[in-house]
Amino acid sequence: MIPGWLARPLPPFPHVSLLYKIRSFGLDYVVLHLGEEGTLYVTRHGWPLLEQLLPAAWYTDQKYASIGRRMSVATGTVYRVPAEAAGKTADLLIKFSRVGQEVPIWIEPSAEAHITQQDIANARFVGPFEEFGLCEEIRQGAFGPPQLHIRTKSPLAIYVPPRRYQPWQLGRQDSDFDMSNNTQAEDPTHLGGAAVHLDMDRDYVLVYGWLHGDDAQVCYSRGEISREEFESLTPMVVAELEAKGFLMLDVKPLHFILRKRHQRRSSRTGEADGDFLRRNGQLVYALIDYELVVRTQPHRRWLQEQLNASLAD
Ligand SMILES: Nc1ncnc2c1ncn2[C@@H]1O[C@H](COP(=O)(O)OP(=O)(O)OP(=O)(O)O)[C@@H](O)[C@H]1O
Ligand SMILES: [Mg+2]
Numbered sequence: 001m002i003p004g005w006l007a008r009p010l011p012p013f014p015h016v017s018l019l020y021k022i023r024s025f026g027l028d029y030v031v032l033h034l035g036e037e038g039t040l041y042v043t044r045h046g047w048p049l050l051e052q053l054l055p056a057a058w059y060t061d062q063k064y065a066s067i068g069r070r071m072s073v074a075t076g077t078v079y080r081v082p083a084e085a086a087g088k089t090a091d092l093l094i095k096f097s098r099v100g101q102e103v104p105i106w107i108e109p110s111a112e113a114h115i116t117q118q119d120i121a122n123a124r125f126v127g128p129f130e131e132f133g134l135c136e137e138i139r140q141g142a143f144g145p146p147q148l149h150i151r152t153k154s155p156l157a158i159y160v161p162p163r164r165y166q167p168w169q170l171g172r173q174d175s176d177f178d179m180s181n182n183t184q185a186e187d188p189t190h191l192g193g194a195a196v197h198l199d200m201d202r203d204y205v206l207v208y209g210w211l212h213g214d215d216a217q218v219c220y221s222r223g224e225i226s227r228e229e230f231e232s233l234t235p236m237v238v239a240e241l242e243a244k245g246f247l248m249l250d251v252k253p254l255h256f257i258l259r260k261r262h263q264r265r266s267s268r269t270g271e272a273d274g275d276f277l278r279r280n281g282q283l284v285y286a287l288i289d290y291e292l293v294v295r296t297q298p299h300r301r302w303l304q305e306q307l308n309a310s311l312a313d
Helices: 047-053 060-067 109-114 117-121 128-140 174-186 216-221 227-243 297-312
Strands: 021-024 027-033 039-042 078-085 088-096 155-160 205-209 246-248 256-258 285-287 293-295
Touching: 021 128, 027 128, 039 047, 047 078, 047 088, 047 155, 060 078, 109 227, 128 155, 128 174, 128 205, 128 293, 216 227, 216 256, 227 246, 227 285, 293 297
Parallel strands: none
Antiparallel strands: 021 027, 027 039, 039 155, 078 088, 088 205, 155 205, 246 293, 256 285
16 A cells, blocks of 8 residues: 555655655665555655555565566575556566675686685675665766666665564674675765665565566577677676776676567567667677675775765865
């Protein structure tokens, strides 16, 4: 149920009163306190899908497991869920945040040269609000060559169910979890933002839009892209991300979604047909995982300069 204080029809996101909004890591959210159903933080991307994002459409009674499909290749807890409400279905990708958990590091061989021992030693799963902030930052791409644009998933909402767990049940380590709370104060994009304190004993569920297409690993295993093209993908993404000021520690073909020109489904095979989308001869991809993304040093310096300049104004 949409809370009573929200007018109908729903006002556009910018018109919702600031009383109901917070800004965290540069991204604005409408905060819906849902009583016994927990709290939902909705971004402007998610706002038009509010009915489908409410927990009753995908979470309550573990609906995501009964109507959704678990991503079997994922090491985390990830589901694709068709959330239906008010006569409309939203294709969602939900992911339980691994903030505070130990990071199982495996570096893709073709990315090894770009990742230092220091990067590995400092690796931690980012917090949920930081993850959405990084996703939006990659989408916006303010740093680096303006003509280079990296596609991402749409960050729709963060859901905090009411249930509380024992710390051991969520596998979190105090020091890593605390670090995620502390980064809020230090992050240049977070200045003036609300300190959303993360609870050690609660789940954080990230809700993204599903992207049509398949990951590059699947496309290669079906013989849809050549070996040369497959092998050149990871180095290309690493280079593009670096140019835009990011490093993804778990960069790998499973994290690139390739799109086809016609996403029509063949009635015979159930598979999409048509050629892959390309730009200047290169495969068009969307990047889909941000829990181990960090900014590069030049990007951090640039952000700090922007911040200093805005404070001096
Ligand atoms: N929005 C999306 N659209 C399409 N496919 C997706 C989307 N998000 C995830 N997937 C698919 O689900 C898989 C697992 O997702 P993800 O990498 O986020 O999980 P994970 O728990 O981080 O797994 P791993 O630890 O192996 O990286 C991806 O490799 C991809 O095939
Ligand atoms: Mg992943």
